[in-house]
Amino acid sequence: MPGGTGQVGTLLARAFRADGHDVVVLSRHPAPAPWRTAVWDPRVIGPWTSELDGADVVIGLAGRNVNCRYTPENRRAIFDSRVESTRVLGQAIARCRRPPAIWLQASTATIYAHRFDAPNDDVTGVIGGREIEAPPSWRFSIEVATAWERAATDNVTSATRLVLLRSAMVMSPDPGGIFAMLRRLARLGLGGSVAGGAQYVSWMHDRDFVRAMCWLIEHPELAGAVNIASPNPLPYRDFMRALRRAVHMPIGLPATRGMLELGVRLLRTESELVLKSRRVVPRRLPDSGFVFEYPEWPAAVAELVGRRTKS
Numbered sequence: 001m002p003g004g005t006g007q008v009g010t011l012l013a014r015a016f017r018a019d020g021h022d023v024v025v026l027s028r029h030p031a032p033a034p035w036r037t038a039v040w041d042p043r044v045i046g047p048w049t050s051e052l053d054g055a056d057v058v059i060g061l062a063g064r065n066v067n068c069r070y071t072p073e074n075r076r077a078i079f080d081s082r083v084e085s086t087r088v089l090g091q092a093i094a095r096c097r098r099p100p101a102i103w104l105q106a107s108t109a110t111i112y113a114h115r116f117d118a119p120n121d122d123v124t125g126v127i128g129g130r131e132i133e134a135p136p137s138w139r140f141s142i143e144v145a146t147a148w149e150r151a152a153t154d155n156v157t158s159a160t161r162l163v164l165l166r167s168a169m170v171m172s173p174d175p176g177g178i179f180a181m182l183r184r185l186a187r188l189g190l191g192g193s194v195a196g197g198a199q200y201v202s203w204m205h206d207r208d209f210v211r212a213m214c215w216l217i218e219h220p221e222l223a224g225a226v227n228i229a230s231p232n233p234l235p236y237r238d239f240m241r242a243l244r245r246a247v248h249m250p251i252g253l254p255a256t257r258g259m260l261e262l263g264v265r266l267l268r269t270e271s272e273l274v275l276k277s278r279r280v281v282p283r284r285l286p287d288s289g290f291v292f293e294y295p296e297w298p299a300a301v302a303e304l305v306g307r308r309t310k311s
Contacts, residue, residue: 001090002026002040003062007177008106008209011058015210024051031290040055040172044083049092058160059106059215060089060152069268070140075295082148090155097158102217105152109168109202109229109280111145114138116198121283122166122227138272150227163216168202168229168280171300173308183305186243192252194260197237200279202229205294205304215290227282231295236274242298246305 001009004025013023023035026048030037031221036168040048042062051059062085064077071114086105092098112120113128120126128134129142149164156162171179185191204212209228244252255263257275286292294300 001059001061003060003085003106004062005031006065007172008167008172009061010174011170011206011210011274012213013170018121024055026051041124042081042088045088045092045095049095050118052092053096054098054170055100057102057104058077058089058093058100059213060086060103062086062089062108063148064142067266067273070137070177070270075140077149079144081295082144083151086148086151087155087253090152093160094155094157099157101159101161103152103156103160103162104152104213104216105149105162107149107164107165107225108141108145108168109166109227109278110141110276111149111166112278114276115279116200116277119279119281121281122225122266123228123283127278135272137270137287138276141197141272141276154238161220164225164230165224166225166227166280167209168233168278171202171304172204173304174206179304180195182243183247183308185251186240186252189249189251190253191240191244191249192254193240194255194274196256197235197240197254199236199275199277201236201239202233202278202280203239203297204229204311205292205300208294212285212290215285215288219288222284222288226284227280229280229282230287230297230300231281231286231292232297233279233281234297239297243301243305245298245302255304 004013005027016023016034016310019076025037026040027037030039038048064081066078068074069275085159113126114131114134129139152162211226241250258269
């Protein structure tokens with residue numbers, strides 16, 4: 001797993017290792033872990049490519065965190081960390097004597113259009129970037145996502161099946177992730193609606209995420225773009241209401257768009273992460289027979305909060 005040191009990589013490494021698989025995480029700065037780690041340079045072909053030769057599966061997860069201000073320097077880092085690493089990974093796979101049978105490459109559900117009228121699935125969904133009601137600054141995310149996927153499709157060979165993981169936010173009780181941040185806001189009474197709260201939130205329970213990865217590996221008919229998201233996205237106000245109930249917080253202070261814009265500047269992040277309506281649903285996964293263990297957010301958030309409380 002190149003770039004597998006983040007929350008998603010840790011979830012997968014932990015699950016695969018528990019199932020008895022040999023897991024190798026490639027990182028620029030490997031740290032001690034229960035699984036094997038190796039040094040990689042995501043910019044150039046190097047000794048790390050030997051780890052790919054003979055591997056059953058490669059899962060590309062590299063990419064700078066987008067939770068930051070989109071300054072010119074950060075934009076370049078976000079773009080290059082995804083596009084360059086994916087291009088080099090594809091070139092490395094192509095050089096293998098025994099190339100991996102499957103390449104699962106991270107992408108993002110943010111590639112779809114900001115919309116409220118209908119959901120974007122992975123067959124008929126509308127790629128974003130031309131929405132009249134979306135600020136021009138949001139086009140950057142679409143440019144990154146489309147270039148990211150193109151770097152994979154332009155460098156894959158016929159010997160390896162490529163799956164583009166258009167993933168929604170993965171919700172896990174592990175510290176440091178998006179769910180931990182949202183849970184903290186709710187517990188502080190700050191988990192109210194933002195800018196009216198009509199914007200949709202797409203999400204995926206961590207156990208369903210891991211199960212979906214295993215399903216994709218085991219089903220050779222699935223290739224190309226696949227939405228990795230719950231079948232039931234919901235408006236932000238309803239999403240946060242369910243989270244407040246799960247943490248037993250009766251109130252959630254609302255915020256206007258102006259308040260949000262001020263807050264994200266103080267927190268050094270972008271309002272798009274909250275305001276964009278990500279109404280994304282899976283179609284290819286359920287059509288292939290995949291059954292979600294947590295398709296509804298109220299049950300999913302109750303399990304996540306309960307697991308965190310017990311731990």
